[in-house]
Amino acid sequence: MLGISKNRMPEGDRLFEDFYVFELLQTPRYGKIVAYWSLGIFLAGIAFLFLPWQQNIAGFGQLTALRPEDRPQKIYPVVGGRIEAWHIQEGQFVNAGDTIARISEVKDYYFDPNLTDRMASQIDAQGNAIGSLGDKAKALDQQIIADKAAMELEVNQAKNKVEQLKYKITIDSANLVAIETQYQNAINQYEREQELFKKGLTSKTDLENKELKAKESTAKINAAQNKLATTKNKYLNAVLEVSSKRAAYMSKIAKAISDKSATLAYVNENEQKLTKLQSELTNVEVRKANYIIRAPQSGYVVKSLLTGIGEIVKEGQALVTIMPENPQLAVELYVSANDVPLLQRGTHVRLQFDGWPSLVFSGWESATVGTFGGKIAVIDYINTKNKYRILVVPDTETENEEGWPAALRVGSGVYGWAMLNEVPIWYELWRQLNAFPPLPMEGSDYEGKKDKVEQMEYDSKLKR
DSSP: OOSOSSSOOHHHHHHHHHOTHHHHTSOOHHHHHHHHHHHHHHHHHHHHHTSEEEEEEEEEEEEEESSGGGSOEEEOOSSOEEEEEEOOOTTOEEOTTOEEEEEEOOOGGGOOTTHHHHHHHHHHHHHHHHHHHHHHHHHHHHHHHHHHHHHHHHHHHHHHHHHHHHHHHHHHHHHHHHHHHHHHHHHHHHHHHHHHHHHTSSOHHHHHHHHHHHHHHHHHHHHHHHHHHHHHHHHHHHHHHHHHHHHHHHHHHHHHHHHHHHHHHHHHHHHHHHHHHHHHHHHHHHHHHTTEEEOSSSEEEEEESSOSSSOEEOTTOOOEEEEESSOOEEEEEEEETTTGGGOOTTOEEEEEETTSOOBOOTTOGGGOBSOEEEEEEEEOSSOBTTEEEEEEEEOOSSTTOOOOOTTOOTTOEEEEEEEEEEEEHHHHHHHHHHTOOOOOOTTOHHHHHHHHHHHHHHHHHHHO
């Protein structure tokens, strides 16, 4: 009756056949199917969580050139002016040195068409003036030499005169001594003659002769004394004349030296003026050469930033933009500052370019279609709005790696992701939910630094 035995009673079978309600009490067949499918999906989901997943760091950016000289550049005129003619059109290819445009002068200082000739004449005149001043300085040098020679000659002559007067003083002094002796003898003879005259032993005539000789000796001695005094005065005057001649010539020489110094100072001043004129002439010539604006390198004229004829362009104002020919392309990606320590040069990167359709599975590189390979070449050291810039170049070392499309243009948008370690899907989900960073690749600089820090901490603990 309960359906426990396999050998059912015929009456029970008739009950199931007679009453439809017994059929409703049985489990429907499609319910079992749903249960089996649910169990299978659950087991498949559990198995799916253990599939390998490659961690990655994603970033958005654009195409650029690896070298600065290959990036789009603006051409700036060195001098301001008025646009007189254009020699290019947008989209045109130009070689380095080709004429882009021609401008004319707008400053009144440079309006004179003969400005360079006039400045050249001023330079010649200034050079001639400097030459004349140089000749004057040489003449002053010769004058100084001649004055020194004349001073030596006249000073020596004056010194010789001093020596002569010194000898003459000696002679006059000896002559005075002789005359004084004669005077004393004459006085003595006169006194003796007086004694003899008083005794009547001599005549009055002899006495008068002796008196006359005594007076003549007195006159001689006075003359000798005057002569000696005159010679001494001449000697003193000769000594003063030596100093006077030396001082006169020294003053003359000093004036010549002063004139020479003033002349040389004026020469230096004129040389400065000459240098300034030469610099101004060179500046004018270079300025005229800059009226022709030329292409700094080969490339395509992308856009003209000024239009028309007669428009005024200022110094440092961009005129046109040129895209260099055949730039070495690179991808400029911006990644989070938290992910930069996990990256290093040479890390493999997958790229998705705008305009090239692709099917992306960032964690399954083998299942991704339409992407292109690259590797990190540069990692910036400057943080820009909590983002770091990395430059990615084509990966030419990996075999069977498809090259980047030839039709890529600088400025196109790019989405890329750097490949890191493989982990189970459940771990990646758990990491994403907890906002943990990815694991660094084995052998990376980040791991080396981390191991070094841990070793230093362990050593410090041992020292304690």
